Amino acid sequence: MINRLTVFGGTGDLTARFLLPALAALRAAGHLGDRMRLTGASREDWDTERYREWAAEQLGRHAGHCPGDAREAVAASARYLRADVTDPGDVAAAVAGDGPVAVYLALPPALFPAVITALHEADLPAGSRIVLEKPFGEDLSGARELNRLLAGLVPEQAVFRVDHFxxxxxxxxxxxxxxxxxxxxxxxxxxxxxxxxxxxxxxxxxxxxxxxxxxxxxxxxxxxxxxxxxxxxxxxxxxxxxxxxxxxxxxxxxxxxxxxxxxxxxxxxxxxxxxxxxxxxxxxxxxxxxxxxxxxxxxxxxxxxxxxxxxxxxxxxxxxxxxxxxxxxxxxxxxxxxxxxxxxxxxxxxxxxxxxxxxxxxxxxxxxxxxxxxxxxxxxxxxxxxxxxxxxxDLPAYGRLLLDVLTGDPALSIRGDExxxxxxxxxxxxxxxxxxxxxxxxxxxxxxxxxxxxxxxxxxxxx
The missing domain is CATH 3.30.360.10 (Dihydrodipicolinate Reductase; domain 2)
Structure with a gap:
């Protein structure tokens, strides 16, 4: 199981309303341990302390049903990096660390090609996984190009084109x-x-x-x-x-x-x-x-x-x-x-x-x-x-999807040809x-x- 999650778009609405509550639900259900680490990467001029305060606030607002200790553990596990998600150096810093990382692109689809291109230069650890919110591309030719970029980065089994439905x-x-x-x-x-x-x-x-x-x-x-x-x-x-x-x-x-x-x-x-x-x-x-x-x-x-x-x-x-x-x-x-x-x-x-x-x-x-x-x-x-x-x-929809990402089960993700x-x-x-x-x-x-x-x-x- 992967114990590192990097979210590009880490201060966005998707992270606040769905990803942070999903992590809290996974922690409360015993699926995540103390080794789990979250990195939020975004444009805001914040530091890790400010990010943890923001995460705690969002968890209180959107994950009030989860036990307080689970919410506190998720906020405490987070660190923050100010990053241009299209800059290879910033992207490499956000995914750096020991062991494989799950990289979540909680971003507008128009940014996907630039971020994936930057990830090509980041020297991702073996076993890492890429998560993309749908829509996947903006048209058929865009989807084909994204699939081409991803194929040169990680195996198809490591690509999660998620749909919470x-x-x-x-x-x-x-x-x-x-x-x-x-x-x-x-x-x-x-x-x-x-x-x-x-x-x-x-x-x-x-x-x-x-x-x-x-x-x-x-x-x-x-x-x-x-x-x-x-x-x-x-x-x-x-x-x-x-x-x-x-x-x-x-x-x-x-x-x-x-x-x-x-x-x-x-x-x-x-x-x-x-x-x-x-x-x-x-x-x-x-x-x-x-x-x-x-x-x-x-x-x-x-x-x-x-x-x-x-x-x-x-x-x-x-x-x-x-x-x-x-x-x-x-x-x-x-x-x-x-x-x-x-x-x-x-x-x-x-x-x-x-x-x-x-x-x-x-x-x-x-x-x-x-x-x-x-x-x-x-x-x-x-x-x-x-x-x-x-x-x-027992888990919210995003909790189920994140668990699949971290454990490596792509059954509910969208395959490239699909x-x-x-x-x-x-x-x-x-x-x-x-x-x-x-x-x-x-x-x-x-x-x-x-x-x-x-x-x-x-x-x-x-x-």
Whole structure:
């Protein structure tokens, strides 16, 4: 197990909200000992004492559920280096030390090539690992170039392209529910499933993230970055094991089977929009174009929807719809699997029969099955819903991912060829949107998003 972690971007939001709490959770659970050392590297003119004070403050704010001694141990293990993350000398100083080091790039993706290039001159100890937050690159050619740079630095097994979605309890239960239950796996195909909605809609607006978000948008930030990963788990063939090779091979197969979108497909099967002024959860939200740090000329979308088809034996004829939006009226974060209707209903009011929908709810984590049962009269049908809440995980998602990095298990990280295939899927969309072949629609903040068109999505769960 690696006992040294260097975080470039060590004073950033990711470190404060997720990495420090993850380390505290690992310490509290007994996964980290006194030998663990954290190095934060960033531009601030701080020293180690100031950094430890900041780390303790962030741990108190974001990891209050962890025991105090675990938080104190993490803060005490930290040291700080002021560094230009593109300067080979500064980078070498940040990773210097005895034994292998896990190098975490908690940075904007645009900086990845320069940092990796600098790491080439840092003489990394054998056994070191590199961790990159997604999105991995900014397009297909950028992903290929990053893979080339990484291949000359460390073996592929030592590269962790992390996606915290894959460590969420409900996401893991997409596989568990399918593969451990005979009642589901035989009907997990296009013969029985009509469509799948993979949705991440949130009331959260920009919240000061213009420096990152305005250069990325909903398509890159959520659909290419996270929702395609959920598609892989929903649509994968059963792997022989959940080991890194078997699972990641099957995920790549799913992405390879996604039918390439033509320009005509992009026009018919994708949507983009951004929010106008409105009111969300009692707060007035300005138009996205008026948010601080936004350049309206970029025409960045805050809502994106893409409809995909898979050319495979299992999924030919099933529609997969991936959708994400910001500043909406309600949070909806789920995978909704809609089954086809039964061929015949021996009831007097067959029009009342609703399709069965299996929902994997991501936040809060849970599982719901929408069925149809008998109503007040024997010949009447009525909706029936079965729900279950997931047992809380023993570690937060970032805790699970950091533990995998430190112990060397890449099963939940994204392999290089998988990263490239994900960009292949969305590249025709990016190209068509850049040429304005798909109009940039608008929707009021606090609404349900742009008006629906064409085939309606699976409706949200009714509380």
């Amino acid at each position: 894959l460590a969420m309890t409900t996401v893991q239960n997409v596989l568990g529910s399918r593969l451990a239950n005979r009642v589901l796996e035989p009907i997990w195909n296009s013969t029985h499933i009509a469509e799948v909605d993979i949705v991440w809609e949130e009331t959260l607006a920009l919240e000061g993230r213009a420096g990152y978000y305005d250069h990325v948008g909903a398509l890159k930030d959520m659909i290419q970055n996270h929702l395609l990963q959920l598609l892989c788990l929903v649509a994968t063939e059963p792997p022989i094991t959940l080991g890194e090779r078997d699972l990641r091979d099957r995920k790549v197969d799913v992405l390879r089977s996604v039918r390439s979108l033509t320009e005509h497909d992009v026009v018919r099967r994708t949507r983009r929009a951004r929010y106008l002024p409105g009111r969300v959860a009692g707060r007035d939200i300005p138009a996205y174009a008026d948010e601080d740090g936004v350049d309206p000329r970029r025409r960045t979308e805050t809502f994106a929807e893409v409809e995909l088809e898979l050319d495979s034996w299992r999924w030919a004829g099933t529609r997969f719809r991936l959708r994400s939006g910001k500043a909406l009226g309600a949070d909806r974060k789920e995978v909704a699997v809609r089954f086809r209707s039964v061929p015949h209903l021996p009831f007097g009011h067959s029009e009342e029969a609703l399709p069965n929908v299996l929902r994997f709810q991501l936040e809060p984590e849970g599982l719901t099955l929408d069925l149809t049962g008998i109503g007040a009269h024997a010949d009447e049908l009525a909706p029936l819903s079965l729900s279950a809440r997931m047992e809380p995980a 990263a490239e295939e994900a960009w292949r899927v969305v590249e025709p969309v990016l190209s068509a949107w850049e040429r304005d072949l798909v109009p940039l629609e608008e929707y009021p903040a606090g609404s349900d998003g742009p008006p629906a068109r064409g085939n309606a999505a699976v409706p949200p769960l009714t509380e």
